[in-house]
Amino acid sequence: MQGQNQQQAYDRGITIFSPDGRLYQVEYAREAVKRGTASIGVRTADGVVLAVDKRIRSPLMERDSVEKIHKADDHIGIASAGHVADARQLIDFSRRQAQVNRLRYDEAIGVETLTKQVTDHVQQYTQIGGARPFGVALMIAGVSDGEPSLYETDPSGTPYEWKALAIGADRGDIREYLEANYDEEMTLEAGVGLALKALESVAEGGLTPEGVGIATIPVEDAEFHELTDAETEAYLSDLDLLATDEDDATADDDTDTTADEGDTDDDSVDE
C-alpha cells in the first residue's frame, strides 16, 4: 500500500523523475507496448524480415484494418506494437522524413538516420511538458547502401540496433526462441522461417496465412515486399506450422484477458 502511494506521486501531471531515477510515465507507456500483439524482426545476410501477429478479433473486421506493418519508403518497412493511434503518428512522421530526405538530398534516407529522427522526436514527448509519451514501439527495417539493418525505437526515445528481436506480447519468450535459433548467416528465406517458427512458439494451435503478416526487404533489390496469403501459406505449409482449425485466425486475446474482463475490448492497442 505504501509503495503504491509512493509510486502514484510520480505518475501525475507531467513526466518527472522518481527518487530512484525512473520516468514512470515512460515505463507505463512501455506497458502499452507489451499489451500489443507480437511483432518480430530478423536480419539475415540477404535482407531483413518483419513478421507480425495480425489475427483479428472479429470475422467482420477487415484484415487490412489491422495495421501492423507499414511501408515507410521504398526500402524501409516498419512494424509496430502498442497504441495504434500513436503508431500512426510515428509512421506518418517517418514517411515525411523519408520524403524530405529525397527532396533535399535526392537520395533515399538511411535506416539508422530515420531511426534517430524518430527517437529524437519521441524523446521530446518525455521531457517537455504538455503532452504524454508515445505508447508504442517500432521496428524499423531496411537496406541502406547494400546493408540490411533492423532497429527498435521505444517510448523513451532510445534507438537500438538488433540482429533479431521481438516487441509486444510474449516478447520474452520469443526472444529466447530467437536467441537459441538465430544464425547471422542465414538466408532471407530462412529468416522468414525463423520468424514464423518464433511466432508459432507462443501461438496455440498453429498459424494461418490470414493471421500473420510478413514483409521482407531483400538486399538484392532493396525494396519493401509484403507477402501474399498464398506465399505465407506456402511458408507455413513447408514449415508445418499451419493451424488445423481456420477459426484460429481470430485472436483469442489471451494477452488481455486479465485486464479486459467483460466488455472492455480495447481495440486501440493493437491486438
Place this chain on the structure above:
Amino acid sequence: MQGQNQQQAYDRGITIFSPDGRLYQVEYAREAVKRGTASIGVRTADGVVLAVDKRIRSPLMERDSVEKIHKADDHIGIASAGHVADARQLIDFSRRQAQVNRLRYDEAIGVETLTKQVTDHVQQYTQIGGARPFGVALMIAGVSDGEPSLYETDPSGTPYEWKALAIGADRGDIREYLEANYDEEMTLEAGVGLALKALESVAEGGLTPEGVGIATIPVEDAEFHELTDAETEAYLSDLDLLATDEDDATADDDTDTTADEGDTDDDSVDE
C-alpha cells in the same frame, strides 16, 4: 476501495498512462460512446448501409433533431454514437476535409483517406494537453473508385475497417447477430434488411419508420441516399419488423436507466 483510489490517480488533469499502460480518459470517452443509442453499418457487394436508432424521448421533439446520420460528401455518409456535440465537431471537420480535397485535387476524397484524417485529428486530443478526448465514435461509409467501404473511428483515434459493425448501446449483442447472419455477397437491399433485423434484435416491440434512420451509398451511383419514411416502412413491413404500437417511436431509454435516475435526462449523449 483501494483500486478505486488508484484508478482516480490517473483520471485527473490531462490524458496520461496508468501503470498498466492504459489511457483512462480515452476509456471513459468510450463509455460515452456506449451510452449512445445503437448505430449499425453493413457493407455489401452493391454498396454500404448505415442504420441508426433514432427514436426520440419526447413526442414534442422534432425527429430531424436527432442527428445520427450525416452526409459528409456526395459519396460518403457518417453515423455517430456518443456525445452529440462532439460528433458535430468531427462531422464538420470531415466536411471541410472533403471540400478541401475537391478544391485541391479536383476529385472526391477517398473514404479511407477521410477516415485517417479524422483519426489523426482525434489522436491529437489524446496526447496533447489542454483538451479532453472526443467522446464519440463514427462509422464512415462510402464508395471510392467503385469500391464500397465502411470504417470506424474511436475516441483513441484508431481507424478500423469493417464488413459490418455496430457502435453505441447493445453493440455486443448486435455484433453477435451480424457475425451470425452477415454474407459478404449480399445485395444492398439484403444489407438494409440485415441492419434492420439486427437493430430489431435489441429493440423491444418492433421498429417504426420514425424510430429508424437508414442511408445507403450504392456502388452504382456512389451517392448518399437517405430513405424516406415510406421506404423504411416498406422494408419493415416486408421484414415483419413493424412495431404494433406507435408509441414505441419514443425511446424507452433503457440504456441510461441506471445512470440517469430521476431527472438527469442527459440529452447531449445521443439517445
Place this chain on the structure above:
Amino acid sequence: MQGQNQQQAYDRGITIFSPDGRLYQVEYAREAVKRGTASIGVRTADGVVLAVDKRIRSPLMERDSVEKIHKADDHIGIASAGHVADARQLIDFSRRQAQVNRLRYDEAIGVETLTKQVTDHVQQYTQIGGARPFGVALMIAGVSDGEPSLYETDPSGTPYEWKALAIGADRGDIREYLEANYDEEMTLEAGVGLALKALESVAEGGLTPEGVGIATIPVEDAEFHELTDAETEAYLSDLDLLATDEDDATADDDTDTTADEGDTDDDSVDE
C-alpha cells in the same frame, strides 16, 4: 460519502470524462439552467411563441432589467434560462452572427444555421481547457423561408429542434403539460394561450401581465414582436389566468429556497 469523493475527483480543474463517460462540469452547468426561472417555447402553424416567467424579486427592480427574451435579428427571438451573464455572451454572439450573415450573404440568417453556430461555440467551452462551460440554455425561435422553427441549445453544445419545450425551473412539469395539450395545427394565438396556461400550471395564484414576458414571430411577417402589458393582460383575462393579488408579480423564489437560505439571494441566475 465514498460516492461523493469519487465524484469530486472529476469536478476539479478542466472538463474531463468520469469513468461512466459523463462530463460533470457540463452536468453542473445544466443545474445552473434548472435554477433559472421557466421559459416556454411553442411552435404553431402560424408562427412561434416564446413565453417567460419574468416576475421580479423586489418592487424596486425595473422590470425590463429581467432579460429573458431577446431579439437576435428581425426574424429571430431568443429566450434564456440559467446564468444571466453567460446568456448575455451568447445573445451577443448570436446578434453578431446574424449581422455577419446579412453582410456576407445579403440575406437573413437561417434559424437552424444560427442555432448550430451557437452550439459549435458552446461545445468549444466543454472540450478546450482554460475556461468553464456556459451555464445557460437558450430557446432560439424564428421564421426562415416561411417556416417557423424552435430550437434549444444546452450547456454541452447540442442543438435540438422542438415543437414545444420548456427550459429552467419546473421544466419537467411544464413539459408534461405541453405534451398533453399541444396540437401542431394550432394557431399562433392558441400557441400563446398554451404557453401561458403551461406557465400558470406551475405558478401559484395566477399570473400578472407584469410577471410574464411574451414574444411571437408570426409566419405572416416573419418579424419579432413583444407583447405589451395590455396585450398580455387581454390574453390572461380571456384565459382566466389573471392573479387576484397584484403582489404576486414579485417572485416567491420557491425555486431557490433550499439552496439560497438566508441572505444568499443570487440574482445572477435569472429568477
Place this chain on the structure above:
Amino acid sequence: MQGQNQQQAYDRGITIFSPDGRLYQVEYAREAVKRGTASIGVRTADGVVLAVDKRIRSPLMERDSVEKIHKADDHIGIASAGHVADARQLIDFSRRQAQVNRLRYDEAIGVETLTKQVTDHVQQYTQIGGARPFGVALMIAGVSDGEPSLYETDPSGTPYEWKALAIGADRGDIREYLEANYDEEMTLEAGVGLALKALESVAEGGLTPEGVGIATIPVEDAEFHELTDAETEAYLSDLDLLATDEDDATADDDTDTTADEGDTDDDSVDE
C-alpha cells in the same frame, strides 16, 4: 465538516461549477462586496441620487481618500462597494469606454450601454481561466436622452436596472427601508432625503456631513454634481439626521469586527 470539504473542492484553481450549478468564486467575490460599506442609489423623476457611507477609520486619513463615488463622464456617476483596487479598475474601464464613445460616435455614451460594456468585461473574469473575478459591485447612475436611470453590476457580470437599491454592508435592511418609503414620482431633493434617511437607518448616532458622500445627476442639466459639505449639512439638518457627536465621523467598523479581530484592519475593502 463534510459539507465544508465538499465546498472546498470547488473553490480551488479557476472558477468552475459546483454540483448544484453555482460558481463559488463568484459568490465569494460577492462576500467582498458585502464587507464594503453601504452605497445607496435612488432614481427620481428629476434625476438620480448616489449616496455613500464615507466615514473614515482614522482622523489622519484624508476624506477624499475614500473613493466611493466617481464621475465616469459628464452625465454618469458610479458608486462602488467592495474591493477598492478592483473598483478602480472598473472605473477606469468605464471612463475609457465613455471617452471612446465620444470619439467614435461624437455623442455621450448611454447609461445602459456603458453598464453592459462593464458587465461583459466582468463576465469574462468568471469564465476564462488565469484570473479571479472582480470583488466589487457598482451602481451606475446617469441621464441619457433626458431619462434618468440607475444600474447595478455585480461580480458575476449581470446588469440590473433599479428604481432604488443598496449595495455593500446592511444592504438587506436598507433595501427594506427603500421599498417601504420609495415613491417613483418624488423630486430629486426628496430622493436625496430618502437616501440619507435610509443610510441613517443603519447608522448608530446619526450622520455627519463628513461621513457621507452625495452626488446627483439631475435630468435638467444631465450633469454629475457632488454635494459640498455645507449642502450635505443643510440636508442633514433639515432632516434632523445630524449626529450629535462629531467623533462618529470615524467608522466604527462594526461590519468587520468578527473578521478583523486584532490588527487585521483590512483597508482595501472600502470601509
Place this chain on the structure above:
Amino acid sequence: MQGQNQQQAYDRGITIFSPDGRLYQVEYAREAVKRGTASIGVRTADGVVLAVDKRIRSPLMERDSVEKIHKADDHIGIASAGHVADARQLIDFSRRQAQVNRLRYDEAIGVETLTKQVTDHVQQYTQIGGARPFGVALMIAGVSDGEPSLYETDPSGTPYEWKALAIGADRGDIREYLEANYDEEMTLEAGVGLALKALESVAEGGLTPEGVGIATIPVEDAEFHELTDAETEAYLSDLDLLATDEDDATADDDTDTTADEGDTDDDSVDE
C-alpha cells in the same frame, strides 16, 4: 486545526477569494509589510516629512545599504516597508513613470497621479494569475501645484491619502501617537519633530542620527531633501531623543524575534 485546513485551501496557487470574500495572498503580503521596520510620514502646512527606522543589523553593513527612502523625482520621495526587492521594483516603476510624464507632457507628474499608476500596477498582481502580489507598502510624498500631499499604496493596490501615517512594524502604536499629537497647521520643522518623537515612542533607549533617515519636501522649493547626520543629530538633540549608548544604532530586531529564531536572519525584509 479545522480552521487551519480551511484557510490553507485558499492559499495555494493563485490569488483567489476565500468564502468570506478575502484574498489571502494579499493579506499575507501585508504581513510581509508588517515585518518590515517602521516608516512614518507627516504632512504639514509647509511640506511633507518622511522618517524611517534605518538601524542596521551588523556594524559591518553600510548604512546606505538600507534603502528605505528613495527620491522618485525632484519633488517626490518614497518610503517603503516590507520586502526590499519588491520595493525596488516599484521604486523603479515610479521613476520611469515620472520620467515618461516629463517627456510626454513636459511637466512634473502629480503625486496623486503617480500613486494611482503604482496602485493600478500593483492591483494587476492580485488579479491576474502567474505571479504573486507585491509584498511591500509605499508612502509617496511630494508637492504638486504648491500643495503637499502624502499617499500610501498597499499590497492590494489600494491608494490612500493621509495627513500622517505609519507603515511597517509597530504601525498601530505609532498611529496612536500620531493621532494624539498631529496638528494640520504645524510647520515642516514641527513635522520632523513629530515624526522623530513618534519613532522614538516605539524605540527603546532613544535614537541615533545613524539609525534614522529623514527626508522632506518643502512647499517652498518643492524639492526632495535628505537630512545629513548632523542635521538629524541637531533635531534629536533639541528634542532630547538622542540615545545614550551608541550601540543602539544596531537594530535589536525585536520585530522578528519570534519568527527568526536561530540563524534565519532574513535581511530581505527591511529591518
Place this chain on the structure above:
Amino acid sequence: MQGQNQQQAYDRGITIFSPDGRLYQVEYAREAVKRGTASIGVRTADGVVLAVDKRIRSPLMERDSVEKIHKADDHIGIASAGHVADARQLIDFSRRQAQVNRLRYDEAIGVETLTKQVTDHVQQYTQIGGARPFGVALMIAGVSDGEPSLYETDPSGTPYEWKALAIGADRGDIREYLEANYDEEMTLEAGVGLALKALESVAEGGLTPEGVGIATIPVEDAEFHELTDAETEAYLSDLDLLATDEDDATADDDTDTTADEGDTDDDSVDE
C-alpha cells in the same frame, strides 16, 4: 514514513527547492545517472582516455547499438552515463555547438567552452518550468591548444574539470581505484591501462574486447580515435584482464537487479 511524505512534497510538478535547499528533481536525475553502466575518463600528459562498459544484454543486440562514446568534433569525445535518449539530445547539442564554432570563428571549439555551453543548456532545464532535468552525465574529453582536458557535466548543469573520474554504476569504487593509482605524468598508453584496470576492478570475471569501448584523443594529433577490438584485446591481454569466458560479454545487469525485478528490463538507461 513521515520523512517520505515530506520528501514527496518537493517532487511533484516543477523543480523547486526543498526546505534544506535541495532540488530533488535534480537529485533524482542523478539517480538515473547512477543506474547507467560505468564510464571512466583519464587525462594523461599525452592525451585523454575514455573507457566505457559496453556489455550488451542480449547476444542479438548489435554492439554498436550501445552508444556510450561519441565523437563530438575531430578533437573532442564524449562518454555518457544515464538516460540514453537524453544523452543523445546533449550529444546532438554538442555537435551543433562545435559546428557553429567552426563556421563562426573558423576554428575548433575549446573543450572548456563546449562544456560550459552544455552546462548552461542543462541548467535551464532545472530552473525554468515545463520540462524535467536531463537524466544524464557526460564526460567531455579533448585536446585544445595542445592541452588535454577532461570535464564532467551533471544533471544540475555544473561543470567540473578532472584528472580522472568515473560516472555511472560503481563510480565510488572506481574513483577510489583511480585515486590510488593515478599518476599525472603517465603516458596515454598507461592511461588506457589504468582505465581498463579500474573498469575490471568492479567487473566480475574479467573483461572482453566486445564488452569494452575505448577512445583516445592524443595530444600529438588532437584527433579522436576509437580502438578496434583487436587493439582492445591486445591491451586486455597485456594487462591480463581478459575474461576467461566469452559469455561475459553479455551484461549481468547486477546494477539494476533490485530495481528491475522480473521483466522490467529498462534498456533506456544505458546498461
Place this chain on the structure above:
Amino acid sequence: MQGQNQQQAYDRGITIFSPDGRLYQVEYAREAVKRGTASIGVRTADGVVLAVDKRIRSPLMERDSVEKIHKADDHIGIASAGHVADARQLIDFSRRQAQVNRLRYDEAIGVETLTKQVTDHVQQYTQIGGARPFGVALMIAGVSDGEPSLYETDPSGTPYEWKALAIGADRGDIREYLEANYDEEMTLEAGVGLALKALESVAEGGLTPEGVGIATIPVEDAEFHELTDAETEAYLSDLDLLATDEDDATADDDTDTTADEGDTDDDSVDE
C-alpha cells in the same frame, strides 16, 4: 507534525506568501547558499579583498574546476556561494551587463549599478511564475571612481553594501570574527590577512595555498588580481596559518555531513 504540514502548503508550485508574509521558496534557496562553502569579502581603504574556501573533495578534481571567484570586468570580481550552476548564470549575466555598459556608454559599469541589475534580475524569479528562485548568493567587489566597494546579492534579489561579510557555510561564526577584528582604515594587505584569519577560524588544521582562493581589486589600479599559490603561501606563512598536513587541501565536507549521508555527494552546491 502540524507545523510541518502547514509549511508544506506554501512550498508547492510557485513562490507564494505564507500566512506570516514569508516566501518559503526564497528561504529554501537561502539554505542552498548556506550549504555552499564559505566566501569572505573585506573592503579596505586601499581596495577590496575576496577570499574563498576552494578545497576540493577529491585529489583527482582540477582545482580550477572549483569556480568560486570570477572576474566580471577589469575592475570587478564576484565570489559566490550556493548552487554552482545558478551562480554561473548570474556571472554570465553580470559579464554581459558590464560589456553592454562599455559599448553603450563607453565606460566601466559602476559596482553598485551592476549589483542592482543583478538583483532586479534575481527578483523576477521570486515573483513571476514558471521558474524557481536562484539558489545562490554573490559578493560583488570592485573599484568605481576610485572608491572600493563590496556588495551582496541574495536569492530574494535584495542588494546590500558591506564593509566586510561572509556568505555560505559558517557565515555566522565568520561574521563574528570579522566584526571583532575589522578596521575600516586597514590596508589591502591587512585586509587579505583578516580574510585569511577569518577563514582559518572555522577551518580545522589550518589552510593550504591550494585550498584557498584570493582576489583583490586595489584602488591604485582598479584591476582585478588573483593571487598565485606562492603569494597565498607567503601570506599563510607570514600569518602562521599554514596547515601542517597537506591532505587538508581536500575538503572534509563537514558542512554537508548530516545531509549527505552515504553516497549522495552533491557536487553541484559549491563545497
